[in-house]
Amino acid sequence: MSGAHAARPGADLVRLAASSMRNRRAIVAGVILAQILAMAASLAQPTFNALIIDNGVVAGDVPYIERMGAIMLAVAIGGLVASLAAIALGAALSAGTSADLRRSVYRHVADFSTATYHELGTPTLLTRTSLDTSVVGQAVFLTTSVAVAAPLVTVGAIAMSLRESVRLAPVIVVTAIVLSIGIGIFVVYVTPLATRVQGAVDRVNRVLREQLGGTRIIRAFRRERAASTRFSEVNRDLTALVRRVAALQLMLLPGVLLIANLASVATSLFGARLIEDSHLTIGGLTAFTGYLMQIVAGITVFIALAGMLPRARASATRLSAVINRPAGLDDDGTAVVEGPLPLTFRSATVRYEGADHPAVDAVSLKCLPGTVTAVIGGTSSGKSSLLALVPRLLDPASGTVEAGGVRLGAWHLPDLRAAVAHVGQGQSLVAGTVESNLRLGDAEADDDRLWRALEAAQMATTVVDRGGLSTEVAQGGSNFSGGQRQRLAVARALVRRPRILCLDSAFSAMDRSTAESVLSGIRATLPEATILLADQQVDNVRSADLIGVLDAGRIVATGRHEDLLTRCAVYREFAQAQAAPAPAPAPGGPTVATGVSR
Ligand SMILES: Nc1ncnc2c1ncn2[C@@H]1O[C@H](COP(=O)(O)OP(=O)(O)OP(=O)(O)O)[C@@H](O)[C@H]1O
Structure with missing residues (x-):
């Protein structure tokens, strides 16, 4: 967050609420x-009451009481209808504000570069999109539904009560001062607590996500107790904070009632003397007490807001931090490039914030259409970071990447992303069917194209056996094996018919012959495409037309398989380590993987 936000607490809330209200002027009006x-109706009631007492009850005029009673009832019903309308419209405004904010956060996050996305992280983005947006929506509801009326009621009630008796004004002044001091202390104390509640929710979300996603690992490593302890800790923190905030909020109401009752007693004491001295009528005292209660109610509404506003301010600041955050990508390119797309890296460098060394260090590489270019490197050598440059999930810190001779930043971004398909390490299948997942590649593709893509990815037989294109896919593809998920992801990319295809360790869960068949299928399906493949396995890159050897972010050699075997020591070590047979397991001990392979 910028210092500007910290210096002006509440500015974010005002800005977000105002922008939502601008879109809904008619509802706000x-x-x-x-x-x-509603306020006019409620202000009229004590005066009607006073008239009934003084002119009806004291004078024994029953028809007057009936007439005024009927008018009072009609005004009360009108006030009730107006109050209900205000609440219904306020609720519509609140829901609309939350929906606007959710849409806005969603759109901004969708435009984030990978680095920007990782800086924030999924758990807090989920809390911000769900919890923070509804807190701000509720604050807008309270503000418009009650805070607009509350000052009017309070000022109106003060004026009306003074009309009944100026001599009782000190009671009002003292009551207002005591209540205001109480609210002030509450706001100052609760604001930091409320901000901490949101942070605690983030932490619970983070731990819960990790543990739900890693259930198998937790069980496999017998970490259930440690996982449960970790969850209990964050859950306990959140519970303690929520209890403190709730206790403070609950203490407020009895406090307000106590002050209201004391003020009422004071009014009766002083009022009785004024009646004795004929400075006040009985009806006037009743009306004054009624107005006093309206003043307390008006101030109490501020208490409700005071309880909500610190949280809403914290939420608005968290939402603004997402909405105002630069996406990390310039999106003003306009170039549209036709035909096959040679891909050229010119001294491209990727540097993550806080890292000592660049993840990709001045890589230069040319990948031609109709060929497969492979990048081989050990774990953390920078393969994923290099491939993420192509669909502009990341931008290079220095150097350039060009497709079709045009710098990627100059491309019209949607066009670039339509031309490039990226199959990552996590296969990102979504809940639905095989068909719905494949159509993410191209919504217009006919069934014939889907089946050809499945055949090329060596997945057609499995899909037929499992029930065809309508076969259900669970969230994350969890009802398929790792290798099947990878092949479905490759098929989805083929459905798109990209001009550039990036395969980032996309064969890591396949055996050698399946990976070879999938790569042949890709070549046959996309004969003119530029294919860039990153892998740790020599077997998966040996048939490539050009291989670049990546070591700690740098390309240390390029060539074909046989060529590199003779002249690149790093490549030779890869080949030898992966060709070596695994050592026999120690008696009773676990099997240990060797070399640089998975
Ligand atoms: N979002 C990130 N923020 C900070 N550092 C990162 C980020 N992503 C990757 N890195 C770092 O950049 C380096 C290269 O990572 P990258 O994922 O590109 O390597 P890789 O060769 O694909 O690794 P692997 O084969 O293990 O997936 C690593 O040191 C990694 O820790």
């Missing part, structure tokens, strides 16, 4: 009008 009508 409706809420205010309904509030004014």
